[in-house]
Amino acid sequence: MITVVVAPGHLAAGVAVPVPEEEVHHLRVRRGAATDPVRVVDGCGTVATGALEWQGKDAAVRVEHTERVPAPVPLVVAAGAGDRERFLALIEKATELGATLVVPLATERAASVATGVRASHRPRLSRRALEALKQCGGAWAPEVAPPEDLTHFLARSLPAARWLADQGGSDEPAGGAGPLALAVGPEGGFTEEERDRLLGAGFAPVRFGPNTLRFDTAVTAALTAAWLARQRETHGR
Amino acid sequence: MITVVVAPGHLAAGVAVPVPEEEVHHLRVRRGAATDPVRVVDGCGTVATGALEWQGKDAAVRVEHTERVPAPVPLVVAAGAGDRERFLALIEKATELGATLVVPLATERAASVATGVRASHRPRLSRRALEALKQCGGAWAPEVAPPEDLTHFLARSLPAARWLADQGGSDEPAGGAGPLALAVGPEGGFTEEERDRLLGAGFAPVRFGPNTLRFDTAVTAALTAAWLARQRETHGR
Incomplete structure (x- = not known):
């Protein structure tokens, strides 16, 4: 159909x-x-x-x-406003996997990505979410925010469970079964200062694979981990 | 460095x-x-x-x-030889997440994808795996096979644990902690006949998210599920 x-x-x-x-x-x-x-x-x-x-x-x-269709569990994805082709792929994956809000983060290292996401790209990003929605059979597309800095992002009302995609983090992602906020750095990652601010805001470093993941891979992997955690909780495992 | x-x-x-x-x-x-x-x-x-x-x-x-660096656990990814740009992204993700072999499957519906993977694309696919390896810090790149049909693929010596990415499948992926073979259909999926052959060969239908996933998303999600299963086993959870 x-x-x-x-x-x-x-x-x-x-x-x-x-x-x-x-x-x-x-x-x-x-x-x-x-x-x-x-x-x-x-x-x-x-x-x-x-x-x-x-x-x-x-x-x-x-x-x-x-x-x-009932509203899905809040899944907030904040990812460095890096390369926009990668970000478009990220939006597609985030839609398929049930993200409710995608925030491109204007971080220090994202600023130096010549092909990075800018505010003018927002209609194209939102459009990609809707295209992905048609494909995946879902009912809810994520809201796509314009790029915002960490100060604005951390001032949002975010879910209490917070993951920071980090290759040095834990391989036991906890708290992923309910509302969740996920932060993923751009190409080159967050700066130490940005990372410290995220840690200070309760983002727990978690890794999702054996190697350093590209930021769009990390989003797909983290949302999969969250979905699996929800299934385990549903089934009482 | x-x-x-x-x-x-x-x-x-x-x-x-x-x-x-x-x-x-x-x-x-x-x-x-x-x-x-x-x-x-x-x-x-x-x-x-x-x-x-x-x-x-x-x-x-x-x-x-x-x-x-010791050889990784065998992780065989067979995915419909669909759109080659998506397949290149799939190779990148498969490399980051530790796949050891990627097989483009010449399925019935992949054949009708005008931009699908052909044998002549193999060097480019292999090259993408090596590029991804540089980025992700790993030591092993997956072997990338030329496109092959299901008969050839199923004649391979495959790991005993076998997942078929399928939106109607179980959300309890089992057996993912060890050597694993994963089959993912192209755009439009496997035909019923192809699916039956995979089921007959012991591929268990598993789903990895709330919606129908694009084939490259499904590969990333499945490899993440396998990695998480390995971590849980390592930690005795």
């Missing part, structure tokens, strides 16, 4: 929801019968099914059924 | 090991004093340190010290 993404707040049974322009092209390429059922997600927990209706070059979905 | 990769079999104390041409450029960009210590890896478990010697446009490392 084809999935399309629409803006939040429009999905209700009986309503004809206009399909955004960038989605129409995708639909046209994969166009089947006009009445093929279509899955519609808004990235905020509403999943609908309906029938595709073409009106000339425009398309709409006549919603037949909607479902609310 | 700068790391360079050389072909296996040359690293011994006192020897001046020529630096391959593609590495020389990298060294020139980052060129420091001619006697800066350099780390040299061969991807097959030998790690050396030595001094850089420039001879005109060429460079060599005068090896001072070598160390043998």
